[in-house]
Structure formats: C-alpha cells, structure tokens
Amino acid sequence: MTNEMTIIEKIIFEKIGKITSPGDIVVLPIDTAMAHDGTAPLMIKSFEEMNAKKVWDSSKAVFVIDHVAPSSNEGTSRLHKMMRDFAKKHGIKLYDIGEGICHQILPEKGHVFPGAIVVGADSHTCTHGAFTAFATGIGSTEMAAVFASGKLWFKVPESIRINVNGKLKGNVMSKDLILYIIGEIKADGATYKAVEFTGNTIKEMSMESRMVMTNMVVEMGGKTGLIETDEKTKVFLEGRVNIPFKEIKADKNAKYSDEMEIEAERIEPMVSCPHSVDNVKPVSEVEGIEVDQVFIGSCTNGRLEDLRIVAKVLRNKKVKTRTIVMPASREVLLNAIKEGIIEELIRAGCVVGVPGCGPCVGSHHGIPSPGDVVVSTTNRNFKGRMGIADAYIYLASPLTAAYAALNGKITIPEVIL
Amino acid sequence: MIKGRIWKFGDNVSTDDIIPGKYKFKTIDLNELSKHVMEGIDPTFSSKVKPGDIIVAGKNFGCGSSREQAPLVIKHAGISAVIAKSFARIFFRNAINIGLPVIEEKELYDNVETGDIIEISLSDGKIYAKGRVFNFKPIPSFLMRILEDGGLVEHYKKKGKFIWEDNFL
Numbered sequence: 389m390t391n392e393m394t395i396i397e398k399i400i401f402e403k404i405g406k407i408t409s410p411g412d413i414v415v416l417p418i419d420t421a422m423a424h425d426g427t428a429p430l431m432i433k434s435f436e437e438m439n440a441k442k443v444w445d446s447s448k449a450v451f452v453i454d455h456v457a458p459s460s461n462e463g464t465s466r467l468h469k470m471m472r473d474f475a476k477k478h479g480i481k482l483y484d485i486g487e488g489i490c491h492q493i494l495p496e497k498g499h500v501f502p503g504a505i506v507v508g509a510d511s512h513t514c515t516h517g518a519f520t521a522f523a524t525g526i527g528s529t530e531m532a533a534v535f536a537s538g539k540l541w542f543k544v545p546e547s548i549r550i551n552v553n554g555k556l557k558g559n560v561m562s563k564d565l566i567l568y569i570i571g572e573i574k575a576d577g578a579t580y581k582a583v584e585f586t587g588n589t590i591k592e593m594s595m596e597s598r599m600v601m602t603n604m605v606v607e608m609g610g611k612t613g614l615i616e617t618d619e620k621t622k623v624f625l626e627g628r629v630n631i632p633f634k635e636i637k638a639d640k641n642a643k644y645s646d647e648m649e650i651e652a653e654r655i656e657p658m659v660s661c662p663h664s665v666d667n668v669k670p671v672s673e674v675e676g677i678e679v680d681q682v683f684i685g686s687c688t689n690g691r692l693e694d695l696r697i698v699a700k701v702l703r704n705k706k707v708k709t710r711t712i713v714m715p716a717s718r719e720v721l722l723n724a725i726k727e728g729i730i731e732e733l734i735r736a737g738c739v740v741g742v743p744g745c746g747p748c749v750g751s752h753h754g755i756p757s758p759g760d761v762v763v764s765t766t767n768r769n770f771k772g773r774m775g776i777a778d779a780y781i782y783l784a785s786p787l788t789a790a791y792a793a794l795n796g797k798i799t800i801p802e803v804i805l
Numbered sequence: 806m807i808k809g810r811i812w813k814f815g816d817n818v819s820t821d822d823i824i825p826g827k828y829k830f831k832t833i834d835l836n837e838l839s840k841h842v843m844e845g846i847d848p849t850f851s852s853k854v855k856p857g858d859i860i861v862a863g864k865n866f867g868c869g870s871s872r873e874q875a876p877l878v879i880k881h882a883g884i885s886a887v888i889a890k891s892f893a894r895i896f897f898r899n900a901i902n903i904g905l906p907v908i909e910e911k912e913l914y915d916n917v918e919t920g921d922i923i924e925i926s927l928s929d930g931k932i933y934a935k936g937r938v939f940n941f942k943p944i945p946s947f948l949m950r951i952l953e954d955g956g957l958v959e960h961y962k963k964k965g966k967f968i969w970e971d972n973f974l
C-alpha cells in the first residue's frame with residue numbers, strides 16, 4: 389500500500405517508483421560511492437582485475453584518506469599513492485590527509501541528502517541515515533562493481549522502530565542512549581534490518597547527535613539507521629547540497645518487525661565494557677576504574693558539539709591521564725579553533741591531532757600499551773581494535789570521557805548539558 | 806560436494822579477530838595478510854589450518870568492519886566454506902563476492918567438534934555430519950551464479966557485466 393511505507397521503503401519507492409516489501413530484491417542506482425584508505429586499494433585491485441575501463445560517473449565516486457593519515461609507514465604510503473593515481477586517472481574526487489573522517493566529510497561536502505542511495509566501503513556508512521539517505525556498508529570488490537556499473541542489488545530490509553520520548557538527563561548524551569539501545573538489542577539483534585529512530589527526543593537532537601545514533605546501528609548488526617527529514621536536516625544541508633531533494637518520512641501505518649519504546653529520562657550515563665559493544669553497563673557500575681588513556685574523536689564523537697563539551701569540563705583544569713583528541717574534520721577543527729576550544733584542550737594537557745580516524749582502529753596515533761585501560765568515544769571495543777589485544781576499551785560519551793581524563797578514573801559525569 | 810575437517814569458533818567472531826585492522830593498512834598482499842588469519846582468537850591458527858578445512862561458528866560471524874580482507878584471508882588460508890548460525894551482513898556479501906561459500910545453519914554447531922569431517926552439498930542445501938543430515942536454505946540462485954564463477958571479478962570477466970545489471974529480478 390502506498391500509505392504504509394517505512395522510511396526505507398519510501399526511499400526505494402522515490403528512487404525506482406516501485407512499492408516493495410521486506411525480502412524483495414531491488415537494484416538501485418547509486419548516488420554516492422565512497423572508499424577510504426583501508427578499503428580503496430583492494431577496490432582498485434578488483435576494478436583493474438575486472439578490466440573495467442572507466443568509473444560510471446566520476447562525480448559520484450569519492451575517495452577519502454583518513455584511516456592512516458598522514459601515512460605512518462612505507463606500505464601505507466604506497467597504498468595512498470595507488471589511490472591518488474587512480475583518482476587522478478579517473479577524475480574522481482579525493483579528500484586527502486587532514487580533510488577528516490569519511491563519514492564526517494560526506495555530509496559536510498554535500499555528498500549525502502534525503503533519498504540518496506549511498507554505499508561506502510566502510511561499515512559505519514549507516515551514519516548517513518541521519519540525513520534520511522539509504523546508506524550502507526559494502527566490501528571492496530562490490531565497491532569495484534559499483535564503480536564499474538553504478539548500480540547494486542539490495543534486499544529490502546525489515547525495519548525496527550525505536551521511539552524515544554522525553555528529555556535526556558543533563559549528564560546524558562545521544563551516545564549514552566545508543567549504547568543503552570545496543571545493550572538491549574545486542575550485537576546481532578538488528579542483523580539485516582533498518583533501524584528507524586523517532587520520537588521527540590530524536591527531533592530535539594542536533595544533526596551531530598543524530599549521527600551518533602545512526603553511526604552505531606551496525607554495532608547491533610543493522611543494515612542502516614534512519615531518521616526522518618525535518619527542518620534541522622534542511623538547515624544542515626543548506627549551501628552544501630545543490631540538487632533538489634524531497635523530505636522523507638515514514639507513513640503512519642508503516643509495518644515494523646519490532647518496536648521499542650524508550651523514556652529518555654530513565655537513561656543513565658552508559659559505557660560499553662571490554663570486549664564487546666553490547667556489554668553495556670551504567671557508568672555507576674564501573675566507577676573508580678583507573679584509566680591509562682582517553683581518546684576523544686572518531687566518526688561517532690569527534691564533532692564540534694563533542695569537543696565543546698570536553699572543553700567545558702577541562703577548562704582551566706589539567707587532565708590526569710593521557711588524553712588524545714582528534715577532530716572529525718578540517719571544518720570541525722577550524723570551528724573549534726575559532727571558539728577557543730583547541731587552546732583550552734591543549735592547555736588542559738590534551739594532545740590534539742590531525743582530523744582523521746586517529747587511534748580508533750589501531751593503526752597509529754596512540755596505540756595503547758599492554759594492559760592499558762582506555763576510555764574512548766569511538767564505536768568498537770573488540771579485542772585488538774586499538775592495535776593491541778591486551779588493552780581494555782570502554783566506550784563512552786564525550787562527557788564521560790572528559791571526566792575520565794580529568795580524574796584519571798571512570799567517574800559519573802556531573803550535569804553539564 | 807565440499808568435504809573437509811572442521812574448526813569450531815564461538816559467537817560474534819569479529820573482523821578484528823579474523824584479521825586485525827592494523828595489518829590491512831600496510832599491504833594488500835594476501836600471502837602477508839594470511840599469516841594473521843584468526844590471530845585475534847588463535848595466534849597459531851595459520852600454521853594449523855590445511856587446505857579444504859571448514860570453519861563452523863556460532864552467531865554473528867564476521868561482525869564489525871567492512872574489510873573484505875576478512876573473508877579473503879580465510880579463503881587464502883585454504884578454508885573451503887564457513888558455516889555459522891548467522892553472519893554479519895557485510896561479511897556474508899563479501900564472502901560471496903570473493904568466492905567463499907558461506908552457509909547459514911543453526912543446528913550443526915552443537916553437534917560437531919573441531920576435527921570432525923563433514924560434507925556439504927551447496928546446491929541442494931545439505932550438510933552430512935555424524936551420520937546425520939542438516940538442511941539449510943540454499944543461497945539464492947543469482948548469488949550462486951556469482952559464487953560458481955569464483956566471485957565478482959571472475960563473474961564480470963566472463964560476462965562483461967554484472968548479473969544484476971540485467972534487471973533480472
């Protein structure tokens with residue numbers, strides 16, 4: 389029925405004019421295809437082995453060098469060169485070192501809009517659902533196929549609807565909310581499904597906070613996270629996207645495979661404990677654990693509002709533990725400089741690095757030592773994730789992370805928001 | 806028919822367990838990368854695994870990153886198929902795209918041990934183990950075609966286009 393569509397069904401309908409149901413296989417034209425320095429080299433190899441001649445539409449293909457940026461070793465430098473050469477040869481856009489993390493750059497630079505079909509050779513591509521795009525992660529060879537053909541098959545997913553209402557406590561951020569949800573749904577509870585976030589708590593959130601929600605959908609197995617289009621979406625995209633787009637919302641009678649109701653007031657500051665993202669506990673249960681390193685950054689929590697909060701906590705104080713801050717993009721960094729945030733963080737004793745993924749994936753810029761306890765604003769705490777198996781990673785909000793930095797141990801953050 | 810000895814792994818085996826992220830930024834050489842296959846769980850795995858072996862795992866196998874290096878190192882190490890209670894979706898797609906058979910089947914896991922020999926018939930959805938037959942839903946036919954061609958690269962080389970470009974659906 390035309391008036392019973394979920395957001396994902398609506399996006400597909402707008403794209404191909406066909407009403408679909410979960411389980412149907414569809415072939416969709418791609419609006420944006422992105423690969424980064426962890427996945428593009430293998431994509432290029434597959435593209436060349438296929439003997440594909442040209443990129444289907446060079447204005448829709450994007451490369452980002454963000455994972456090991458700037459390069460830390462010769463092997464990586466060779467892979468970066470491979471990307472630069474390919475981008476030049478095919479005339480595609482490459483965002484080079486220092487520009488920022490792919491999932492921050494795509495919306496900032498206008499590659500994402502409501503109704504867009506976005507594929508990224510990165511699992512956190514689901515982030516872009518905050519802009520009502522159907523965005524999902526694929527592998528390198530499949531990305532080579534997209535670069536060659538501009539199309540890809542998808543199974544229309546079932547949708548889970550998560551309805552959050554009420555006001556979050558003053559020491560609770562969207563990160564705490566999504567960690568809570570993952571703790572309930574578990575690491576595989578949304579596998580193959582689209583996850584729609586709705587309710588007035590979500591409506592009240594900034595685009596930045598919404599991106600935290602959709603970013604972590606893959607940590608419960610989800611195919612994509614989705615939030616309907618509203619004024620905030622349009623304000624963010626204004627001046628960034630110059631093609632017209634439609635607002636996309638779910639229909640009232642849309643069918644969901646599961647629904648979850650959450651009262652925002654009841655959410656406490658949360659952490660994901662080692663070594664799985666769904667091992668979620670209230671901060672109060674792990675209070676007092678000593679911390680060796682704090683990392684603030686990543687495509688989950690390296691944005692301006694995050695840095696603002698950290699600076700608010702650390703202003704005129706000194707951190708008691710190693711604290712690394714990586715802004716998510718050049719734009720974020722520049723704005724943080726303008727607001728005086730960067731100076732405050734440096735004076736407080738933080739190390740502020742180049743916009744990019746930083747130590748999130750364990751390739752450089754702050755690999756923990758054996759036995760270290762790390763509080764990180766990132767999205768994964770698997771064993772070995774930060775480059776060493778014997779490190780204990782707690783995922784937290786920027787506010788909780790700032791308090792861990794300030795006190796050298798895990799602390800319930802004070803009300804600050 | 807695929808026949809082989811199995812290695813059992815638990816639930817939520819992540820791509821960081823299969824091939825830690827730190828290695829993939831330095832090289833795409835599979836001989837190099839495969840030395841680290843399953844390193845996160847069993848650092849000695851690469852020296853024990855033999856061509857033709859089969860991985861049997863719990864739920865959510867391959868969760869985490871989109872890195873195609875994960876199914877690639879498994880295939881390169883000689884593993885002929887992965888059977889799991891469930892797969893993370895990107896891993897599942899990647900495996901087919903690089904020509905590694907992946908099978909979703911929930912009951913086998915509790916009935917076999919590392920070292921057992923089992924047989925798989927992909928096309929009719931049957932696993933023969935311990936004198937029993939375990940049925941699974943065969944992979945959709947269009948994916949089976951990609952798998953039979955040996956993955957997407959070979960598929961494209963053979964046909965000059967991708968099966969989904971024909972609007973076959």
Ligand code: SF4
Pocket residue numbers: 455489490491510512686687688744745748749766767
């Ligand atoms: S910040 Fe971390 S999770 Fe995000 S894209 Fe980079 S490595 Fe992946």
